Amino acid sequence: MLTSELIQSAARAAGFDACGAVALSALPDDVLRSFDEWIRRRYHAGMRYMERHAQKRADPRLLMKSGARTAVVTLFSYKPQRRQPPHLPQVSCYAYGTDYHETLKQKLWRLLATLQATQPTLRGRTLVDTAPLQERYWAAAAGLGWRGKNGMLISQELGSYTFIGVLLLSQEVACSAKPQPNRCGACTRCISACPTGAIVGNGSINARRCLSYSTIEKYANPLNDDAANAAKDEKTAGYIFGCDICQEVCPWNKNAKVAAHGEMQMLPQLLTLTAEDWLAMSAEDFEKIFGHSPIKRATLHGMKENVRRMKKLKIEN
Ligand code: SF4
Ligand code: SF4
Secondary structure: OEEHHHHHHHHHHHOOOEEEEEEOOOOOHHHHHHHHHHHHOOOOOOOHHHHOOHHHHHOHHHHOOOOOOEEEEEEEEOOOOOOOOOOOOEEOHHHOOOOHHHHHHHHHHHHHHHHHHHOOOOOEEEEOOOOOOOHHHHHHHOOOOEEOOOOOEEEOOOEOOEEEEEEEEOOOEEOOOOOOOOOOOOOOHHHHHOOOOOEEEOOEEOOOOOHHHHHHHHHHOHHHOOOOOOOOOOOOOOEEEOOOHHHHOOHHHHOOOOOOOHHHOOOHHHHOOOHHHHHHOOHHHHHHHHOOOHHHHHHHHHHHHHHHHHHHHHHHO
């Protein structure tokens, strides 16, 4: 039988910063209830795909045809070594480098191949934001951290600047994961710092107000957009792609380890692109610079809209 220790060591060799394994089961009722309530309040804005596959979300064992038994949850740090100059239009630091979907998928396949070398009948499925899975719940259940008031998974060692990649396995694993206590305590820094009031409860985000939705997902889900993003008092805080504010103020990120992965190194163009450069950018240049970046999700049209909105709000304020 595979052990979580063997899996953790294979995950480190594949390039992950942390890893835990947890036996899969149906989601607890209270977790399901809060997700349903989040949907009922339409906090998912135009991301209608969140409403689909309720059965699989409630019971991730259904995510593999033959039945998944174990979730191997991995963390990959993107805490940046340096930031964009503050006078430039800001991009959330998760998008400084290569698209994490590509990076994590490759590493998860490598991890699966290593495990299959010891268990040839083992089957697996890799998931990076692409399936109806409550990744942060399962990461916490795998002992990797806790869900902060800003909704992010927080690791004591890595903070919250981490991507979560999941490998579902067809076999049981001897798991030794111990869930960690929630260490937010009385802190409410993320709630106070959010420029749009998007943090509406303990770990609950109203995407209709969140800049990560209104600068990215709105353009990625254009037909589904229900004008939720049109909050009248919208602010951008200088961001044209995503937002890091509720993570930036989190004390757990202050001394978090910087893994400095090559894939996460900042594209050099992000050190110089001004608002005017963005507005003048051709489709060809956008593809050349951001063809392998998460920024392509917002589309060039979306990025230009975001720059115009940021400029307009700067003038108004
Ligand atoms: S990402 Fe920005 S807008 Fe969204 S909840 Fe965090 S601070 Fe608020
Ligand atoms: S800022 Fe404070 S409340 Fe918010 S996630 Fe971090 S520790 Fe928790």
